[in-house]
Amino acid sequence: MLDYTNKTAESVWTRCLQFIKDNIDEQAFKTWFEPIVAIELTTENALYIQVPSKFFYEWLEEHYVKILKSALIKELGHNARLLYKIRMENTQGNKQPFTEQLPSSQREPVKTQELDVPIQTKNPEIKNPFVIPGIRNVKIESQLNSNYSFDNFLEGESNRLGRSAGMAVANKPGGTAFNPLMIYGGVGLGKTHLAHAIGVEIKDKHPDKTVLYISAEVFTQQYVDSVRKQTRNDFIYFYQLIDILIVDDIQFLSGKSGTQDVFFHIFNYLHQNGKQVILTSDKAPVDMQDIEQRLLSRFKWGLSAEIQHPDFETRVNILKNILYRDGVEMPQEVIEYVAKSIKSNIRELEGAIISLIAQSSFNKREITLELAKSVVDKFVKNVKREISIDYIQKVVSDYFKLDLDTLRSKSRKRNIVQARQLAMFFAKKYTKASLANIGSQIGDRDHATVLHACKTVDNLLETDKQFKAFFEDINNKLSI
Known part of the structure; x- marks a missing residue:
C-alpha cells in the first residue's frame, strides 16, 4: 500500500510538473499546466486537480493525456487516478455551465473524468473583448446595425430560403433544425444584411437573449490578442455567455489553425447548450479550403442557404425601395432600365441609382431615360468587369x-x-x-x-x- 506519510497533493503535483516541463515546450507548459492547482490526494491513490474551465479540461484530455498518465504513474504507481475539479465562473442569471457530471472514461486506467462540487470564484470579473481595457463592464453589446432589418430586406426567388430560415430562427433561436444557419453567396448579395436582420429580430422578440454579431476577422484578432496577453480563458468564457452568436465571413478562418481550434470548442459548447449559431460565407461549406474537417462537419449540421444574384423583378423592387427610402420619384422605364443593366449585385445596383440621383440633383436635370443611359454606361465602365x-x-x-x-x-x-x-x-x-x-x-x-x-x-x-x-x-x- 502506498505510503502517504510525506506525500501531499501539492508535492505530488509539483514533481509531476517537473516531469511534464521536461517533455513539452515552454509556452505549452505555461498555457496548459501552470494554471492547474492540486487540490487533494486521497487514500484511494487519486489526485484531484482544479482546472479553469471545461474547455481547459477537454484540451488536456485531447492533447496531453499520455504525458499526464506517465507523470502520475511515475509518482503514484499504476493504480493511480487523476480527477478534475472544474472551477465555476459565475455567469448571468443563475446559469452554471460547468456543473454537469463529466462521463467516466475507460480509455486510460490512470484517470477518471469526473467532477466534484464546483469551486465558486468570489466576485469574478468577466473580461469583455469589446470594452476598452481598464474599464470594468461585463455588459455585452450586440454590435448589430439596426438599419439592417427584415422590413428592408426584400424577398425574392434568389433569397427566399435564407430569409424564411432566418425568420424561423428569429422566432425560436436554438429551437429549430437550422442550427447552425449558414448563409452563403457572392459579394454584395445581402448576406450581412440578413445576418443583422436575424439578430435585430431576435433582440426585439427575445430581449432576454444575449445576441452578438462579429466578423470572423475581428474574432481572429481578439483571439490573437488573448494569446498574447495570456487571457485566452477569459476570451473563451466571454463567448460561452452568448445565446445567439452571429459570425460574418467565416471563410476568413481559412488557414488559421489556432483560431479554428478555439472556435470549434466555442461552437460545440454553444450548440450543446441549445444556443443559436449563425454564419455567413462567400462559399458553401463543401467549397471551403484550409478549414479543418471537424469544423466543416459542424457547419453542415444545420441548414446551408444560398443567396443568389437577384432576378429582374427583385432588382426592380430593390430600386423602388431605395427610392421610397430617399423620398425620390423616378419614371418606371428608368427603374427598369437600371435593373436590366446592373445584374451583378445589390451594392452596385444601389450605387448606380445613387449616381443617377446625384447627377439629376447637381446638374438640375430631370431624370429621363437618356440621362439614365448616360449615367449607367459610365458607372458600369468604372465598376470592375466580372469575368465569366x-x-x-x-x-x-x-x-x-x-x-x-x-x-x-x-x-x-x-x-x-x-x-x-x-x-x-x-x-x-x-x-x-x-x-x-x-x-x-x-x-x-x-x-x-x-x-x-x-x-x-x-x-x-x-x-x-x-x-x-x-x-x-x-x-x-x-x-x-
Missing part, C-alpha cells in the same frame, strides 16, 4: 491554340491537361462560382478535380519557369 467562366475558357484555349471541345475533353495529354487546369484556376480566381460549378462548366468535372487543379497550378508556378510564363501571359490578358 466561358470567357476564361476562350482566352485559355485561344492562347494554347485549342478548340473549346478539346479543352473540355477527357484527354490526358500534358499540354491539354495543363490548359484545363489553368482555366479552372483562373475561374476560381476571377469568378464567384463554386468549385462544383466551375468543374461542371469545364469538362463536367467534380469540385475535387478543380481543387486538385488549383493546387497543381500553385506547385508548377514554383517549379516550372515555362509554365509560369504561360500563367503570367494569360493572367495579363484576363486583367486588362
Whole structure:
C-alpha cells in the first residue's frame, strides 16, 4: 500500500510538473499546466486537480493525456487516478455551465473524468473583448446595425430560403433544425444584411437573449490578442455567455489553425447548450479550403442557404425601395432600365441609382431615360468587369491554340491537361462560382478535380519557369 506519510497533493503535483516541463515546450507548459492547482490526494491513490474551465479540461484530455498518465504513474504507481475539479465562473442569471457530471472514461486506467462540487470564484470579473481595457463592464453589446432589418430586406426567388430560415430562427433561436444557419453567396448579395436582420429580430422578440454579431476577422484578432496577453480563458468564457452568436465571413478562418481550434470548442459548447449559431460565407461549406474537417462537419449540421444574384423583378423592387427610402420619384422605364443593366449585385445596383440621383440633383436635370443611359454606361465602365467562366475558357484555349471541345475533353495529354487546369484556376480566381460549378462548366468535372487543379497550378508556378510564363501571359490578358 502506498505510503502517504510525506506525500501531499501539492508535492505530488509539483514533481509531476517537473516531469511534464521536461517533455513539452515552454509556452505549452505555461498555457496548459501552470494554471492547474492540486487540490487533494486521497487514500484511494487519486489526485484531484482544479482546472479553469471545461474547455481547459477537454484540451488536456485531447492533447496531453499520455504525458499526464506517465507523470502520475511515475509518482503514484499504476493504480493511480487523476480527477478534475472544474472551477465555476459565475455567469448571468443563475446559469452554471460547468456543473454537469463529466462521463467516466475507460480509455486510460490512470484517470477518471469526473467532477466534484464546483469551486465558486468570489466576485469574478468577466473580461469583455469589446470594452476598452481598464474599464470594468461585463455588459455585452450586440454590435448589430439596426438599419439592417427584415422590413428592408426584400424577398425574392434568389433569397427566399435564407430569409424564411432566418425568420424561423428569429422566432425560436436554438429551437429549430437550422442550427447552425449558414448563409452563403457572392459579394454584395445581402448576406450581412440578413445576418443583422436575424439578430435585430431576435433582440426585439427575445430581449432576454444575449445576441452578438462579429466578423470572423475581428474574432481572429481578439483571439490573437488573448494569446498574447495570456487571457485566452477569459476570451473563451466571454463567448460561452452568448445565446445567439452571429459570425460574418467565416471563410476568413481559412488557414488559421489556432483560431479554428478555439472556435470549434466555442461552437460545440454553444450548440450543446441549445444556443443559436449563425454564419455567413462567400462559399458553401463543401467549397471551403484550409478549414479543418471537424469544423466543416459542424457547419453542415444545420441548414446551408444560398443567396443568389437577384432576378429582374427583385432588382426592380430593390430600386423602388431605395427610392421610397430617399423620398425620390423616378419614371418606371428608368427603374427598369437600371435593373436590366446592373445584374451583378445589390451594392452596385444601389450605387448606380445613387449616381443617377446625384447627377439629376447637381446638374438640375430631370431624370429621363437618356440621362439614365448616360449615367449607367459610365458607372458600369468604372465598376470592375466580372469575368465569366466561358470567357476564361476562350482566352485559355485561344492562347494554347485549342478548340473549346478539346479543352473540355477527357484527354490526358500534358499540354491539354495543363490548359484545363489553368482555366479552372483562373475561374476560381476571377469568378464567384463554386468549385462544383466551375468543374461542371469545364469538362463536367467534380469540385475535387478543380481543387486538385488549383493546387497543381500553385506547385508548377514554383517549379516550372515555362509554365509560369504561360500563367503570367494569360493572367495579363484576363486583367486588362
